[in-house]
Structure formats: C-alpha cells, structure tokens
Amino acid sequence: MLPFFKNLLVAYLRARMEELKSKISELKESINQFATEEKNKAETFRIRFLGSSGLVKKIMGEMRNVAPENRKQAGLALNALKQFAEEKYNQLKNSVSPEAERTSNHQDLTLPGNELPVGSRHPISIVRNRIISIFQRIGFTVAEGPEVEDDWHNFTALNLPENHPARDMQDTFYVRRNPDWMLRTHTSSVQVREMERGELPIRIICPGRVYRNETISARAHCFFHQVEGLYVEENASFADLKQTLYFFAREMFFQDVKIRFRPSYFPFTEPSAEMDISCLICGGKGCNVCKHTGWVEILGCGMVHPNVLENCKIDSHKYTGFAFGMGIERITMLKYQINDLRLFSENDVRFLKQFTHAI
Numbered sequence: 001m002l003p004f005f006k007n008l009l010v011a012y013l014r015a016r017m018e019e020l021k022s023k024i025s026e027l028k029e030s031i032n033q034f035a036t037e038e039k040n041k042a043e044t045f046r047i048r049f050l051g052s053s054g055l056v057k058k059i060m061g062e063m064r065n066v067a068p069e070n071r072k073q074a075g076l077a078l079n080a081l082k083q084f085a086e087e088k089y090n091q092l093k094n095s096v097s098p099e100a101e102r103t104s105n106h107q108d109l110t111l112p113g114n115e116l117p118v119g120s121r122h123p124i125s126i127v128r129n130r131i132i133s134i135f136q137r138i139g140f141t142v143a144e145g146p147e148v149e150d151d152w153h154n155f156t157a158l159n160l161p162e163n164h165p166a167r168d169m170q171d172t173f174y175v176r177r178n179p180d181w182m183l184r185t186h187t188s189s190v191q192v193r194e195m196e197r198g199e200l201p202i203r204i205i206c207p208g209r210v211y212r213n214e215t216i217s218a219r220a221h222c223f224f225h226q227v228e229g230l231y232v233e234e235n236a237s238f239a240d241l242k243q244t245l246y247f248f249a250r251e252m253f254f255q256d257v258k259i260r261f262r263p264s265y266f267p268f269t270e271p272s273a274e275m276d277i278s279c280l281i282c283g284g285k286g287c288n289v290c291k292h293t294g295w296v297e298i299l300g301c302g303m304v305h306p307n308v309l310e311n312c313k314i315d316s317h318k319y320t321g322f323a324f325g326m327g328i329e330r331i332t333m334l335k336y337q338i339n340d341l342r343l344f345s346e347n348d349v350r351f352l353k354q355f356t357h358a359i
C-alpha cells in the first residue's frame, strides 16, 4: 500500500476510534440520566438499551470499524458500557414505582377499612335484659316455666274458674290432643308455679313468650313477650307496689317521666290498676300512639287476690303480695319509636341491624 493511503487509512481509523469513544460516553450519559413516566420502567429501559435492536447492541456492531490495534481498547470500553447498562437495568427492576407500591403488598393506610359485619341483639332481647337487670337490682330473681301450660296454672289457680267470663279477655290457643293444655296466655302461670313451691317470701320476675289468638296487625300479634313480677311477703302493700313500679319506670325511661295509676280489673288481683306513662312519642301533647290522650298504658298490676294465695296454699291472712305484668313489645315500641309490631317477627336485617349499638 502506498504510504499516502496507509496514512490516510490510519487517520481514518483513529478518527473512528475517537468517534466510538465519544458515542460510548454519550450513551453512558443517557443511561445514567434515564428516567421515564411509564409504568414499567425496567422494561422500557431494556428495550431501549439492551434489546436486540437497542442502542448498546447497535454500538457493539461498530467494533468492526476500529483498527485492529484499537480493538482491545474498544472491546473493553464497550463491555464496560454493557455492564453499566445491565447494572442500571437491574437497579430499575428492583426499585418499585409509587404506583406499584400502592397496589403491591404495601398497605395504603389512608384507604377506608373493610366493614366487619357486627351482629346485634334483637330489640326485644335488649329490652328484656334491661327490664331484668332493673328488677335484679332491687332483689328480684328470674323464674321460668313451660310455654305449654295446663288449665290450672294458666287460669283456674288465678281465680279464673271454668266458665269465668274473664277467660274471654285472652283468646286462647288450646292443644287439640289434650283440652286441658294450652299455650300460656300470660306468664302469671309461672307465678302460680312459684307460689306452689311454698318458699316464702317470694320476689320474682317471669320473662317469657306468651300466645293469644289475635288477628295479626300493626298493634296485635298471635305471640308476644311479657315480664310479670310477683312479690309475696308479710305486710306487702300497695305502696310497695307503686314504689317498685316508679323505680322501674324511671330506670327504664328517664327520671322525670310522668307516671299515673288507674283503677282496673284483673281476676287475680284486688285491687287492680293499670300504669300509664306520659307518651314518649309526643311528649304528652297528643299523637296517634297515645290516641291523643298524652298517656300510654304500659302495665297491669294489683294486690294478689286472697283466692290466688289460698289456691297456692299460702295463708292469705298472714301473707299479702303484689303482682304486675307488662308486654315487652309495647315498651320496646315506645323506647325505640317503632310503629308496627310485625317488624319484631319478620327478621328483616335492615330493621334488626339498627339495634347494633342500642342499649
């Protein structure tokens, strides 16, 4: 080769080597500066720099153009570049983007929590438990008895002998198999059982379900719940009865609820009364619930009739007693302003879950 051309070629290859060097450092710079808004940063980087038609691959191909004596130097520089790019790629792969962080196993503490379904007591149970705990505080204990009763405990012992007209006050479900059996119409039957046990004095409350053959409506049902109470002692008086029930009403509703007693009639008590409280719905002004009287009846009560004591073998000359009975549904309706009795037995979760936090 002529020296002139040889010199020209050497100059040319030297220039290519310089060019390659500056390309390598440019590429290094852009690898270093690499940033993107795209979600998958690492993959975008790999395609741009390391993929089969990526910039690093492309510049590798330029090895051919450098002079043989420069090849080693060029190879080292290119390998260093490749390594640099791969390191950067691994770094990107391992670093987590803020988006990925939010959707990965890291929790976003600002998100609202998942609602845990919380069970609730039935409003009837809430009020029954409340009534029980009020009376327990003044020494009453809970007594229970069967829901299928015999005539004696439900009626006869309670001064309601056969053919007594007052039996019609409560429409009774009889058991077909045995006409002496019925579904109890009140928990007074439990009081009879307790008096028959003969352990005096007696201070009990009898919560439980009772049945009456009534047409189902917003105000009546064929079953409901009662708490009845019985106190038998020497010298129990009507004043004791009133004070007990005053205490109950103030604890159950609020301290300045208005209370009144009206004379009434029950075969098993004499004298008998009904207790009213000022209407909680309208505050006594008059509304549908109190039938515009400002008062609602919440219980029946009276002094235990001597015949009842004697029927249960208790000496009515020595002992006196008072009794009372209330419907839990009525009290619950007043307390929570519920206007339809049927809601209690329909098991509609939308109704029931409103009592999750009720007390």
Ligand code: PHE
Binding pocket: 185, 186, 187, 188, 228, 266, 269, 300, 301, 302, 323, 324, 325, 326
């Ligand atoms: N047993 C009556 C009823 O079911 C309530 C009552 C109980 C009344 C005790 C007076 C005394 O309606």
